[in-house]
Structure formats: structure tokens, C-alpha cells
Amino acid sequence: MNADGSEVRQLTSGKLESDPCFSPDGKWVVYTSMGGDSPEPVLWKIPREGGRPVKLTAALSAHPSVSPDGKLIAFFLQHTPQAPLRLAVMPFDGGEPIKIFDAYSSLDPLQQPIVRWAPDGLALAYIETREGVSNVWKRRLDGGPPEQLTDFETDQIYWFDWSRDGMQLVLSRGSETGDLVLVRNKV
Amino acid sequence: MTIRTEHNSNIWLVNLADRPTVKQSGEAKAPPYRRAKQLTHGSNKYEGLNGLTFAPDGSIRYVSVERGSRDIWSTNPDGSEHKQITDEPRTGVRRPSHPMGASSRLPPRARES
Numbered sequence: 319m320n321a322d323g324s325e326v327r328q329l330t331s332g333k334l335e336s337d338p339c340f341s342p343d344g345k346w347v348v349y350t351s352m353g354g355d356s357p358e359p360v361l362w363k364i365p366r367e368g369g370r371p372v373k374l375t376a377a378l379s380a381h382p383s384v385s386p387d388g389k390l391i392a393f394f395l396q397h398t399p400q401a402p403l404r405l406a407v408m409p410f411d412g413g414e415p416i417k418i419f420d421a422y423s424s425l426d427p428l429q430q431p432i433v434r435w436a437p438d439g440l441a442l443a444y445i446e447t448r449e450g451v452s453n454v455w456k457r458r459l460d461g462g463p464p465e466q467l468t469d470f471e472t473d474q475i476y477w478f479d480w481s482r483d484g485m486q487l488v489l490s491r492g493s494e495t496g497d498l499v500l501v502r503n504k505v
Numbered sequence: 506m507t508i509r510t511e512h513n514s515n516i517w518l519v520n521l522a523d524r525p526t527v528k529q530s531g532e533a534k535a536p537p538y539r540r541a542k543q544l545t546h547g548s549n550k551y552e553g554l555n556g557l558t559f560a561p562d563g564s565i566r567y568v569s570v571e572r573g574s575r576d577i578w579s580t581n582p583d584g585s586e587h588k589q590i591t592d593e594p595r596t597g598v599r600r601p602s603h604p605m606g607a608s609s610r611l612p613p614r615a616r617e618s
Contacts, residue, residue: 319591321590454519467519467521468541469541477553481559481563484521485520486518486522486559489519489553490517491515492512494512
């Protein structure tokens with residue numbers, strides 16, 4: 319689809335595909351696919367103009383983000399369906415991860431495990447939810463402790479992105495409330 | 506008896522340049538919301554719940570159900586020029602979900618709320 323909403327066309331025809339993201343040169347779309355040759359989520363890429371999809375890994379993997387230089391893909395990795403999520407990085411052409419971080423603590427079903435590259439390509443940002451409160455944290459690829467980027471004390475963050483100059487974060491955040499409602503038929 | 510669910514989600518902007526110091530894990534907390542600005546308001550519009558991003562021109566594109574269907578909208582970082590980009594009346598609200606996780610291996614992606 320063009321940025322103005324015109325010329326919408328279907329790129330893939332799998333059963334369950336999600337989390338699409340462009341490579342920086344705009345030539346590829348990287349995405350998560352389920353229900354094709356594997357019942358588990360796996361990362362694929364397909365040319366923007368369409369064509370044959372390329373499987374990037376056989377590992378349980380989802381939620382990709384391509385590095386600013388187009389050489390790497392950050393994503394969430396699971397060694398087995400019951401194992402904790404881990405943040406990982408692999409080459410854009412696929413294959414084995416070249417970097418795997420510690421377990422990703424949040425498994426709140428309402429929260430997307432989203433990863434975004436810092437604009438300089440040296441760090442990854444992700445959402446951490448602790449006791450129902452989300453904040454965005456950053457990990458440098460070359461190591462060091464996690465760095466907290468936001469200071470929220472309530473609510474959950476559902477999605478976020480980094481501005482191109484690295485100076486701003488945009489995010490969606492809020493909460494879900496549920497009420498029991500008694501419905502009576504009119505007599 | 507039924508359950509009525511209200512899902513509030515709005516768009517916020519955090520200016521990282523305003524941070525006087527870089528806070529490391531375990532240090533004292535800075536005042537909350539000091540650098541966060543709320544761009545959209547209201548409830549049950551699910552703004553950004555199903556995705557948002559910075560466009561290359563610096564505008565913010567996000568998913569909203571402001572007019573009942575799940576569509577892409579755009580706004581500037583100062584909250585101006587709020588406009589609808591797509592018009593897909595067949596789409597509805599979808600709770601966020603993910604295809605991985607110890608408790609839910611298969612995705613409840615088709616679940617509508």
C-alpha cells in the first residue's frame with residue numbers, strides 16, 4: 319500500500335502472517351508466518367514486489383525488526399514452545415542467531431513483545447511490564463546493563479517506535495477495565 | 506449477566522532529549538510523565554493498540570477504531586493534522602496478542618473484542 323492509502327495489494331497468501339516490517343532499502347518485507355509448513359511461528363521475508371518467500375530460520379521466532387543498515391534482524395526467539403522468550407539478533411539473510419539476550423521477562427498476553435532498533439543500530443529497545451506497569455528499556459548490542467528509557471508508573475505500553483533521529487519515542491499505552499453488567503429483558 | 510470491557514489506549518510522545526541524565530537500572534526514579542506528552546484522548550478508540558510507527562516524514566501513523574473499523578490514521582508529533590489514511594470497514598478491533606509464549610503457544614489473533 320502506498321503511504322497515502324492507495325494501491326493496496328496482497329503480498330502473501332499464508333494462513334496466519336503478521337508483524338510485517340520493511341528492510342531499510344524498501345526491497346524486502348520481513349514477517350512472522352504460522353500454519354504453513356510449520357505450525358509454529360517462523361520468520362520469513364518476501365520481496366516488496368511479490369514473489370517467492372524466503373524462510374529465514376527454522377527456530378520458533380516472531381516479531382522481527384530490521385537494523386537501520388539492513389544487515390541484521392532483531393526478533394523474539396523461543397527454543398521450545400514452553401521456553402521463555404529471548405531477544406535475539408540474526409543476519410538479514412537468516413541462519414543462526416549471532417546474539418541472544420537473557421530471557422524476556424514479560425509474557426503478559428495483552429502486551430506485544432516488540433523490539434525496535436536504536437537509530438544508530440547499536441542498541442535494541444523493548445517493552446518490559448512489571449506488576450502491570452510497562453516501560454521501554456534499551457539494551458546495547460555490545461553489552462552493559464539494561465537502560466530504562468521511560469518513567470511511567472501506571473498502565474501498560476502496547477506498542478512503540480523510535481523517531482528517525484533517536485530523540486523521541488512514540489508509544490500507545492493505557493489499560494483495560496471490565497465491568498459486570500446485568501441485562502434485563504423488557505417486560 | 507455479561508462483562509463489559511473498556512480498553513483505553515492513547516498515543517503518547519516521550520522526548521528523550523529532555524532527559525537530564527541517563528537512568529540506569531536500580532537508580533532512583535525520576536518524576537513520572539515528566540517528558541511524556543499525551544497526543545490523543547478518549548476511550549474505546551484503541552489508538553495505537555494494534556500498531557504505530559514514525560513515518561519517514563516525521564508524522565506518526567497508528568491504528569485506530571475511531572470510526573468503528575480498524576484503520577490507519579496519521580497525526581503530527583504536536584497532535585496537529587489528525588487524519589484518516591485507510592478506510593477498511595470490514596475490520597474490527599483486535600486485542601493485541603502474540604504467537605509465542607509459554608502460556609499460549611498458538612495465537613488468539615482472530616479473537617475480536
